[in-house]
Amino acid sequence: MEPVPFYVAGEPTSSDDVAVVRHPYDGREIGRTSLATPDQVERAVAAAAAVAAEAAATPAHVRAGALDHVARRLTERADEVAHLITAESGKPLKWSRVEAARAASTFRWAAEEARRFSGELQRLDTEPASTGRLALVRRVPKGPVLGITPFNFPLNLVAHKVAPALAVGAPIVVKPAPTTPLTALLLGELLAEATAPGGSLPGGGLPGDGLPAGMFSVLPLPNDRAAALVDDPRLPVVSFTGSGPVGAAIRRSAPDKHVTLELGGNAAAVICSDWAADEELTWAARRIATFGNYQAGQSCIAVQRVFVHEWLFDGFLPRLVEAVTQLCTGDPFDETTDVGPLIDVAAAERVEHWVDEAVRAGATVVTGGRRDGASYLPTVLTGVPADARVRTEEVFGPVLVVESVADEPAAFAAVNDSVYGLQAGVFTHNLKTAFEADRTLRVGGVIIGDVPSYRADQMPYGGMKGSGVGREGLRSAMDDYTEPRVLVLTGIEL
Structure with missing residues (x-):
């Protein structure tokens, strides 16, 4: 089988380190990809850092258009996506179909949130000293995001990292689970379609309406090579879904970062x-x-x-x-x-x-x-x-x-x-x-x-105690990936 490419700064690429993906039910080979080299990881992280300012300044219609494009393409390729989820994760096909539909909905909802992610106005003349002042409070990206995802929802949990990041204009580097990388790479293919420097999104759009180049990377890596990404100061936000011990180790190793952890439970x-x-x-x-x-x-x-x-x-x-x-x-x-x-x-x-x-x-x-x-x-x-x-x-x-x-x-x-x-x-x-x-x-x-x-998928989702910190769900994750910035206007008559 020809290895499926992975994505470094939005560009398909590969390495000589081939990784075989097997079907959990009978162990047969169902696909191949390759593992990112240290140089390719460096290129991905450097690109995310370099494009951060441009990504944050991307107009809402560009971000929303890209998210809508991914939602539409996931719907068009839903049967292919569902079969791929089943092939690499062993999830029954009926549930893979549900996951494919949910992922399309997740990107669709993110597009809607991107259009209304506007901030708020606060009048400050509630005290005499602030007469004539008005505050504009907006949320801006904290910086590039590292998303680490598990095997059990190889598409929708990747979507819950990627979609809110793109919605707020934050570059993202995704490390999918080693056992289920292929669905994330298919998503990378669709994101690459929405990255069109000097061109336009397929199906319409103005020239240059694609996402900025370098805004996303999808890097197949063994788990023991994720620590370097977690430690990299150019990725100030870490969003991890997985086991409790690994999540706790991430939190200890990155005390100066914003870390969101969804660590499971015994519901x-x-x-x-x-x-x-x-x-x-x-x-x-x-x-x-x-x-x-x-x-x-x-x-x-x-x-x-x-x-x-x-x-x-x-x-x-x-x-x-x-x-x-x-x-x-x-x-x-x-x-x-x-x-x-x-x-x-x-x-x-x-x-x-x-x-x-x-x-x-x-x-x-x-x-x-x-x-x-x-x-x-x-x-x-x-x-x-x-x-x-x-x-x-x-x-x-x-x-x-x-x-x-x-x-x-x-x-x-x-x-x-x-x-x-x-x-x-x-x-x-x-x-x-x-x-x-x-x-x-x-x-x-x-x-x-x-x-x-x-x-x-739009509601706040997360837990207490050993189940983690922070919340997923589109708007909740968008808040997690951003911080408030205040602009005070003076001499305003209200």
Whole structure:
């Protein structure tokens, strides 16, 4: 196979250091790229620093037009994109289609935000000494951004780094996950189309309406070579999505930088006492089964812990087990497959080890609990000890831990008994319970009437405690990448 080029300062390039990408389900080669050399990394970072002022001054219509172009091209190539996501990540095709559509929406929303990212006027004559003064408060880029992305959403999590950066006029250098670089490189191809020095965007636009050359780079690199990028002072903003230990190391190594970390969690769902009708329990069971396993559990907000009011437990558990066993597992390219493999055999072996460890400590496997290569059967556990890793840490696999609780306060305390705090789902109709959950739960988002796995791409998204710092979501990330600048006008009659 011919290696797919990567992008240095918007230009396709390659090296002699070939990297093979394999399909997680059966290990076959599905593509190749090459790893950026130190000289190519230097060119990318130098270009980002050199173009920063020009990028910040780029008119809003240029930035919005480029983002609209990427959204349109992602929509046009949606089937190709979805198949590529499945090929390199093992995500079932039905979910890859969802990711492709979400990424197009993310760029579309970023284009809208770029058009209205205007700042605010403040009258200062609230005090006599400031009569005749007016402040214009705008947000300006802090500088070039380093975006480091994981394997589980190889397109949409890259989009959540790139789209807000371009929307505010900040250059960005992306380091995709080593196991899933090809989708990010396809996105680089579309961004290159929107970079047209002296020309115009395909499909229309004035001459010169493309993004400034050098505004983006996509660099395939092994993880052990990312530290130099994190340390480089020319990249003052670091946006990382991935594991907690790596995120913590980034934060320690870059104390003078603006660092945004999305570090995962062990998301919980709570079935409250008023969610008692048969159809409600069945619906909740199906939602939890689906979103505990939809990417083989490899989502930061996949359901992992389930806390059920004690008088509903015996009615809920069989429904959950039935819903889990009805999920179709197998080849992720099969349109009927609900649950595919984990990213590699080592990941599946880790899940297997953690489940076996919990069973030895007294847990019961109600269904599942078996590994086949990189695949692990969707699993439901009960009676899990409080200190078992499948309960206290992020499994990142298709495992649900189900527990009975006496009441809602006990459930909320159990949710909070975690080093993580990303999102939680609370199944209730009671408005007071909903606000109690919002007040009590130490998480970044509470989803009422559904699973914690719900995310709208424009809303603030992030967590507390070990789940990270900062927020993603288009406008939230745009704020993260910028800082306020104040212009005071004097002698103004209002």
